[in-house]
Amino acid sequence: MVAILFVLNIVLIGFLNFRFQAIIVWLQLLALFLTFFYGFDLDFSFIRKKVWFMVSQGVFTTLYVSAISIALAPMLAIVGAVAKLSSNGFAYAIASFYTSFFRGLPLLMQVYLIYLGLPQLGYVIDAVPAGILALPLCYGAYMTEIFRAGIQSIPKGQWEASRSMGFKFGLTMRRTILPQSLPLIIPPTGNQFIAMLKDSSLVSVIGVWELMFLARTLGNKTFQHMEMLITAAMIYWCLSMCLELIQSRIERHFRTKSH
Numbered sequence: 582m583v584a585i586l587f588v589l590n591i592v593l594i595g596f597l598n599f600r601f602q603a604i605i606v607w608l609q610l611l612a613l614f615l616t617f618f619y620g621f622d623l624d625f626s627f628i629r630k631k632v633w634f635m636v637s638q639g640v641f642t643t644l645y646v647s648a649i650s651i652a653l654a655p656m657l658a659i660v661g662a663v664a665k666l667s668s669n670g671f672a673y674a675i676a677s678f679y680t681s682f683f684r685g686l687p688l689l690m691q692v693y694l695i696y697l698g699l700p701q702l703g704y705v706i707d708a709v710p711a712g713i714l715a716l717p718l719c720y721g722a723y724m725t726e727i728f729r730a731g732i733q734s735i736p737k738g739q740w741e742a743s744r745s746m747g748f749k750f751g752l753t754m755r756r757t758i759l760p761q762s763l764p765l766i767i768p769p770t771g772n773q774f775i776a777m778l779k780d781s782s783l784v785s786v787i788g789v790w791e792l793m794f795l796a797r798t799l800g801n802k803t804f805q806h807m808e809m810l811i812t813a814a815m816i817y818w819c820l821s822m823c824l825e826l827i828q829s830r831i832e833r834h835f836r837t838k839s840h
Contacts, residue, residue, distance in 0.1 A: 587681045621807050631799050632712045635809075639792035640816060645793060648772065648840030650716035655728075655770070657721030658744050662728035663754070676725065683722035684785060689783050691715045696737065698785045712784030720777050731762035764835045775821050782817075 590609075594602050664676035683691065696711035706714070735758050743753040785794035796813035800806035 613750045618811050623808050623812045635795050640797040642791040643781050649713050651774050653717035654721040658724035658728045661725030665729050672802050678766045680722045680725050683719050688719045731766035776818050776826050
């Protein structure tokens with residue numbers, strides 16, 4: 582019976598246009614996931630009591646940490662990408678060491694090294710600044726390679742034409758190279774932003790009151806772990822979808838502009 586209903590569902594959806602197909606399949610998959618979660622026999626009254634606190638406190642901290650990190654990471658990436666493309670051996674060595682080191686260590690270890698290591702050197706740092714420092718340093722290293730690849734995709738003739746017009750390096754990057762490389766840079770960079778939003782949950786290990794920390798803490802009090810974890814998962818998903826929509830709009834803007 583299930584197999585027959587599945588086949589009929591596919592056949593009926595096949596008669597619809599693309600947009601309605603996508604909407605119906607999304608709704609059906611969402612219903613399946615909600616049914617799966619419902620099977621845990623969740624206490625929905627407990628979720629209703631705690632969800633506003635998680636949104637007002639946890640989501641605010643998560644967005645605060647993520648937003649600052651998202652703003653800082655591309656700055657590091659641009660500097661790192663330019664340095665890796667430089668003919669200056671000193672600049673190249675620093676940039677390549679940076680990308681190798683921060684891509685080679687787990688982000689959780691970087692959070693611990695910054696939060697626990699800096700005080701031993703005499704620089705006491707709070708949990709939130711430690712998380713904000715760790716996230717852009719880690720993701721800036723990944724994004725350095727994205728920016729480098731995007732810049733390298735622009736033909737050398739563009740550089741030569743800019744030089745012939747008397748443009749200096751900075752002006753060439755702003756007016757000629759970056760605008761053309763952005764359509765290639767934005768999709769993977771948007772993915773990094775979404776990953777950064779989710780990985781902000783790792784700062785919960787050092788006591789930051791973000792979404793994951795609250796989900797774990799509230800669940801521990803009454804041993805209702807699944808209620809809080811599933812609630813946090815749905816909130817993370819909603820936040821990620823918001824970033825996906827923003828990313829798609831930006832991509833559409835640059836795609837339209839390039840045509």
